[in-house]
Amino acid sequence: MSLLMLGVGLALAGPAVAADQPIAFANFAYNPTPATIKTGDTATFSGSFSSHPLVWDANEFATTSTGSSKAFSFSQPGNYLYHCMIHVGMGMVGQINVVADQHPATVSFGVSPSPRTGQPVTFTYTGSADPDGSLTSWQWDLDGDGSFETTTLAGTATNTYASPGTVNVHMRVIDDSNEPSATATQAVTIAAAGSSGSGGSGTSGSGSSGSKDTTAPKATLVKLSGLKLSFRSSEKASATATLRARGKTIAKGSAKAKSGAISLRLHLTSAGRSTLARGHKLKATLTLTLRDASGNRRSLKKALTVRRP
Numbered sequence: 184m185s186l187l188m189l190g191v192g193l194a195l196a197g198p199a200v201a202a203d204q205p206i207a208f209a210n211f212a213y214n215p216t217p218a219t220i221k222t223g224d225t226a227t228f229s230g231s232f233s234s235h236p237l238v239w240d241a242n243e244f245a246t247t248s249t250g251s252s253k254a255f256s257f258s259q260p261g262n263y264l265y266h267c268m269i270h271v272g273m274g275m276v277g278q279i280n281v282v283a284d285q286h287p288a289t290v291s292f293g294v295s296p297s298p299r300t301g302q303p304v305t306f307t308y309t310g311s312a313d314p315d316g317s318l319t320s321w322q323w324d325l326d327g328d329g330s331f332e333t334t335t336l337a338g339t340a341t342n343t344y345a346s347p348g349t350v351n352v353h354m355r356v357i358d359d360s361n362e363p364s365a366t367a368t369q370a371v372t373i374a375a376a377g378s379s380g381s382g383g384s385g386t387s388g389s390g391s392s393g394s395k396d397t398t399a400p401k402a403t404l405v406k407l408s409g410l411k412l413s414f415r416s417s418e419k420a421s422a423t424a425t426l427r428a429r430g431k432t433i434a435k436g437s438a439k440a441k442s443g444a445i446s447l448r449l450h451l452t453s454a455g456r457s458t459l460a461r462g463h464k465l466k467a468t469l470t471l472t473l474r475d476a477s478g479n480r481r482s483l484k485k486a487l488t489v490r491r492p
């Protein structure tokens with residue numbers, strides 16, 4: 184196959200990649216406090232420990248009384264209280280809130296077009312967004328050997344297969360805490376060139392079957408910033424969107440057919456201009472409909488808050 188590569192408990196912080204929260208201390212105070220981080224992240228204290236020995240209220244770590252910098256890592260969620268051994272009576276106390284690092288609720292991908300030998304096939308992420316951060320990279324096992332040999336910085340990857348057959352393609356995502364999600368797997372059938380092939384099967388993705396496309400496009404990563412709507416389409420599709428609030432259509436917009444990332448500008452209706460004042464927020468329901476060239480369509484509804492810039 185020819186592959187087209189695209190681009191337990193608490194412990195002292197080690198060399199693993201993780202986000203870091205700096206906490207400075209001087210003048211009988213910690214800054215910032217409280218601080219919120221995710222499990223697996225680190226908190227680095229900087230200051231004179233000899234002048235302000237660091238004590239953890241529940242003895243999660245040993246007292247630090249020498250040096251000027253030390254990092255701590257937290258693998259369990261909870262509230263961690265600490266104080267200066269000498270100046271606790273002067274209010275030199277602090278707190279770190281550690282929250283669980285969540286992953287996407289669903290991890291899936293689509294396949295397009297129907298795979299045939301010698302022809303490029305594109306795999307597109309169709310899962311959900313990271314609920315408490317962002318997705319930073321996508322890892323793919325496109326040849327089915329169990330090794331994630333391809334990493335991309337966007338939710339797509341392309342491969343060309345030289346021989347017909349069925350390949351179990353695997354995919355997972357990495358979030359901004361450098362932790363992987365669950366793995367999505369899809370059996371992808373590669374047809375001989377010139378034949379009527381079929382794409383992936385199962386619930387992990389979507390594809391075409393035979394000569395007729397019956398798969399409706401799917402929108403993921405839906406976000407609204409002001410009146411700008413952005414999302415990712417699982418295939419080439421045109422989009423129409425409406426916002427309704429208080430029984431009225433307050434904004435609508437559309438975008439021409441394209442694949443991958445799509446953004447469109449919503450325009451306020453006369454009812455929207457009178458209902459939503461500039462700088463104000465309003466709870467609304469978004470209806471987003473995607474339609475592909477074969478006439479397949481899919482709609483989603485999402486409750487969100489819109490702010491008029």
